[in-house]
Amino acid sequence: MATRPLGVEVPGVALALRRPGAWTVLARFCRKKPLGAIGGFLMLVILFTAVFANQLQTHDPIATDAGQSLARPGADHWLGSDHLGRDIYSRIVHGARVSLIVGLASTLLGSVLGGVIGLLSGYVGGKTDLITQRVMDILQGLPLLVLALVMSAALGPSIPNVVIAISIPIIPRAARVIRASVLSIREMQYVEAARAVGLRHLRIAFRHILPNTVGPFIVLCTAQLGSAILVEAALSFLGLGVPEPYPSWGRMLSVSAAEYAQKAPWLVLFPGLAISLAVFGSNLLGDALRDTLDPRLRGA
């Protein structure tokens, strides 16, 4: 998959064989994978919402307003308000920021750490690999939520701690994927050629193998992002996630939402929909990316 210049110049054909521009690639992607395009669009909307939360909000998300307790969705509160009169729409908009930050940060942290571990472990092989594998097994032996739960309780409620708590279960999963990818690439001819020429191992690892794990890495990230968002929501729901005053979609669903749900079903509906859409988008995009970037992984 390494790019090499063509050895022959043929007039006319040269133009056609030029590398396609970014927009063309995108257009092609949207046409071939409409579901993926939808997913990508959803993620963009959420990203946009997160970045421009302050501009998109209609009210201060943490300001209470006694007179507006449990107001129905309407002109004043687009998605209604909660028992303290806080605007649901504005809280969901800001919740996007929290969910995305926590989700992305924990996914990237876990995936990069896990990826590096997997890369080195797979490349070096031998005893190091074996031991690392066992350590990864230990971390992976527990369901994501259970491990995140214990970690979150261990570290205490704060955004950095939640990010760490969720990233730790991701590390072994990332390591496994990257390691598998590395193992398959390692045997390829050009790597052997590089070694024969005498290039140092680290250089081989990072210059030749790493770029080719990018595909699986991206797929891994999008897959884990959805899980990370869900785990954050579950942790917040159980009271161990992102603390006040940051609005978190998961925490909006705990405590008072269910209690007042019959008078104000929007308390339960909208935060849940928000979470679902975010994860849905990331999964759609992840699927499509996986199909495109690495057909071999389709069955995995």
Next chain:
Amino acid sequence: MTRSTRIVALAMSLGLAAAFAGAAPASAQAPKYGGHLNLMQREDLSQGFAVHETSTIATSFPSMPCFNNLVVFDQSKRAETVDNLVGELAEKWSWQDNYRNLVFFLRKDVKWHDGQPFTSKDVKFTFDMVREAPEAAAKLRINPRKDWYTNVEKIEAPDPYTVVFHLKRPQPGLLVMLASGYSPVYAAHVNPASYRTGCIGTGPFKLKEWRKGEFVDYVKNTDYFMKGRPYLDTLRYVVIKERGTRTAALQAGQLDVSFPGETTKTAAEQLKKAVPGLVITPVAQAVSDNIILNTKKPPFDNPKVRLAVSYAIDRRALISAVHQGGAVPGASQQPKPYGVWGLLEKDLLALPGYGKPADMKAHAKKLLAEAGITPQNPLRVEMSTRAIAMYVDLASFVINELKQVGIEATLKQVETAQWHPMATRGEYQIGANLTGLGVDEPDANYYENYACGSPRNYSQYCSEEVMKMIEQQSQELNPQKRLALVSALQKKVEADAARPLLDWRLDYFTVWPHVKGLVPHDNIYNFGRMADVWRDKQ
């Protein structure tokens, strides 16, 4: 009489009879025996039935059917006053030697659930243990209410059915404290630690099973000393931690009784709308929202700054915003008509936070300016609170209020496990707090929360003047004089603003209509005996 006249006369007399029957009080309904009730339990019992080792409703409410007190508040009356005290294990009692000795004449027909006879030895054992007397036969692992009994010199049991509390000085309040749900009598022949896993009491119900995390099952005590009681056969306290699920369970009829302190005004409205037949009784909880201020460290060692905090918080707005109207304003004793020691309306309105909001905030700003805090030089503090929704909602509102007078507070959530250590060690600046009072008795309140050196005096507030006032009211025998002293005490602590009181919460206690005889009190801790509760078969 013509035939038609006779018919009319008959109809009229029938009508009158019907009118009288309808006008007869509902309590004329004869209680029925038998049946089962499911009661809501919001979390599993903290330390089982070891009431003397906890101060949480999660343990005391489901433990009440197992125990008896010496005296208790009449379960059928809402108000908890000296006049409503009835004897349980004590048949008669009398104050002697000008309120220096309290003598109880005990019932002779009481048996413990394991068959052993109840005697004065059990009473002496229990209260010597709680007050940590040097000659106490046992020791509690955790002892939150030791301070209630500091004035007890000696407890004597001259014969098996008489107990005498010898006090160091007169204390009329002691009798009331003994009536709280927090003052049951333990068995002397049983290791107190065993109450953490089981319950040997004298109460109307025997513990059948406590399935951890699931439920507590009680079965009728057929040897109960009160003949003809209890009415019910069995009780089950169902543990449901998830708030939405337990509200749904109450609504669906799987629970017959709500948990004390659990139902807010809005939730009650919703329940009533869904099931119009539900009986909802708004009562006070004896739980207050308050602010704790660390008086030992800047900036709140400065009384002006503390007072400014109190002025800044609009009490009525708080009640509206945080409780949707389901709370009432008051000072450090529960306000009338819910408590007997509450301040008069005019005195309450003179306290900080009750006047016109704009005026109050302006006054707060003035006080802060005198302390050197201005919009150019704002005060930045950290507001700590427990990581529970109730606390966080309160804290969020207060932070908003403080912002408007130039105090920038950031919220710091503290996990339950660390809240009390943090507060006791003074590792905080300002905190939003809830305080429950086991009984509407100034001695219990002030010795716990305002006395120098008390572990629950989180503000570490220590005023000699206030200590004198506490001691003075504690010994005052004349009720009117005592009321005046307590009023002065309430005004004084609000003026010192070490622990500004924000409001007193209400509970909208909910039961299904077939539940009879369960009367909630203006205090969540004291009405769970369940002996007079019966079930109307549908």
Next chain:
Amino acid sequence: MKTYIAQRLGIGLLTLLGMSIVIFGMLRLAPGDIVDILFSTGGYVNPSERAAIEKELGLDRPVWVQYVEWIRQIVTGDLGKSYRYDLPAWEIIRPLIPVTLELAVLSLIVAVALGVPLGVISAVRQDTGLDYALRVFSLAGLSMPSFWLGMVIILSLVAWLGWIPPVTYVSPRENFWLHAVQFTLPALAVGYRSSALIMRITRSSLLEVMREDYIRTARAKGQSGRVVIWRHALQNAILPVVTVIGIEFAFLIGGLVVTETVFNLPGVARFLVEAILWRDYPIVQNLVMFIAIVVILSNLFVDMLYGFLDPRVRYGH
């Protein structure tokens, strides 16, 4: 074969040991311990009383001593005593296990019963509207927070029917139908979520297989489409599906944590959350170890099944 199992069990044991150290360490990282919680229920803190309780519970000993003690206890079959309830941990945990296992198995059955047929249909009708609709339906299940789904179910039921499934555990012996009702809804909620991955893998592996030469050959020979699919394709597509079912089982247990909480089922997962909040180390450690054992065993079982189903794969040398 036997050597393989022994090897796997041996590795599993080592993994468990490593995990025990990790869990043990993490728990003690947590700020606050049981003694703090006990005092919080008392509403105050007293240093000397605190020290006394720590001593009573053995928490004043060095951490590594406590760890060794714990391992020693497990090896002799003693799981220790719950700090909160002062009862043997096994006594408290034992009744919880059947509830969680039953829910897990039922959920898995729902997941397979839903996922495999949907995957087959989707593969056969590849790229049609039905395919897209099914994929979206399945993905929706994967995207919804399982606690949200549970909440919505319960709240809808009470709002429309004035009824919810029993909130106290009903054993099948007590009342079989009520028990069935109690477990069906949570199993559906969890199963729907797990069915998504199974459906996707069934679909993709079936697609992969259907392209293979021997399928085309069979078709060319004239065998009817349905027969071709069910006899040849599915047989070979089953392997990745089995693998995924195994992976899914572990993932499923995570979902049980919130589902048991919302539906108020007295299982291992719900109790785990409570025990973590209470810093009841003996309970948490043992429950986490239990979950780990279940995961390791189910992975082993899946690998065995894999070997059994695919004659090309053989273990042991």
